[in-house]
Amino acid sequence: MTDISPLTHFVRKLNGHVDLSDEDRAMLLGLPYSERDVNASAMLTREGEAPGSCTILVRGFACRHKLALNGNRQIVSLHIPGDPLDLQHLYLDCADHNVQALTRASLAMVSRGDLRRVAQQSATIAQAFAVSNLVEASICREWVLNVGRRSARQRLAHLLCELATRLERHGLVIEGCFELPFSQEQLGDATGMTAVHVNRTLGFMEDDGLISRKGRSYEVPNWTALKDEAGFDPLYLHLNQQGAAA
């Protein structure tokens, strides 16, 4: 398979969940899609809407978020290239959260009908979709733990571990360095903290040598130390089944 299809990362992700056959991969890579570029902070879905087609994040970062009464925002998941952004709408008609781009992003729009079709033609693909949704749910459970029962420093450490692990699978971590194009306010919205406290806490973590930062790129000199600090166990990411090339 050529590596230039916008769906490559998506297929690679699915292949990490189940063992796709060559035909499965071909079928997925052959899905008709239209590309769409959006600016940073573009709203992709609003709570209560019924999205028409399914979106796959090709380039850039996005999040799901919900709002409390007082306007406080809570990010409930972060998404990297290759992540489907509304696979759940194959089965649910109404969006229960907002989806928003965090950076400039490229999207591949695939029709629900076409996705349903490939899922009907291949039980393995259907299972891959199911697993994708279930892994998202597992990550969400870990976030409840993160936000509910860990200190500010542990929350951030854990988030960094998770994102690094997920990015690594797409080759986006090089020698412990990776780029997280999130503002500190966004990091706070993901961890249930204020931007000010994110700033301070990252500063302390840097003082302690857990991380080093330059702008929004992060370097982790000692992964073991960071993971121990966070209590990070990648089990919940369900990556055990290593997929090969897409």
Place this chain on the structure above:
Amino acid sequence: MTDISPLTHFVRKLNGHVDLSDEDRAMLLGLPYSERDVNASAMLTREGEAPGSCTILVRGFACRHKLALNGNRQIVSLHIPGDPLDLQHLYLDCADHNVQALTRASLAMVSRGDLRRVAQQSATIAQAFAVSNLVEASICREWVLNVGRRSARQRLAHLLCELATRLERHGLVIEGCFELPFSQEQLGDATGMTAVHVNRTLGFMEDDGLISRKGRSYEVPNWTALKDEAGFDPLYLHLNQQGAAA
């Protein structure tokens, strides 16, 4: 269908997610199962295990929970009669959380093979399983918001609203009264608070007339007031599609 099958509540719940045909309901109610009674706080699944069969909660209450490094526990979901407890293990091999009974409970154990079979025979049932998992994920997202961005009082108010709404569908709320057989420590584990603070906060809510309590039974004199306090919008429960009798 007779109303005495242990699977009745389960089928009714699925029927609330999709429109099951009469044959679908008959197929589900005809699933072979073995019943099992467990004591309060019995562990049903442990993180890291690979459950053999699927469990449906027939009577009593249960929860999923995870532990932080320091031993702090976070309950990530609460379950009432009719809820499947490991439907996700039709697709995932490894449990990413613990499942534990909170009261004495009756379980219906169904083999993964049998469940897979009915899902293959009826696309509607397969969809119902998918929706069940997705609704659980939606509830989990709401919990992230709850724990991350709401005050202690709002968290408890929201939890009460959610549980009352879910219980109501099974006829377990009578004139604003319902029974929540959870200790205050468990309520704290679900909302990211300590038992002491749960106690105080419930006391203040009672002082303010939002709820009244006798032991572990709760009465809500004014639902609108409680929902306003919590910022409760039942959209995320995806109950729009009202199922009829099971």
Place this chain on the structure above:
DNA sequence: CGCCTATTTGATAGCCGTCAACCGGAGTGG
């Protein structure tokens, strides 16, 4: 009646939110 658990209440400490100000870089327009 006695044990054990859950609930309740009090006192204290600390993490984190809030408010506010300042700084720095990127983009814009004169």
Place this chain on the structure above:
DNA sequence: CCACTCCGGTTGACGGCTATCAAATAGGCG
């Protein structure tokens, strides 16, 4: 080229919500 603006990051002071520690009370079950 420089001034201006804006947004994000940084730092400080202060307060409040909630955790922690501790002890007393109540309730369930043998």
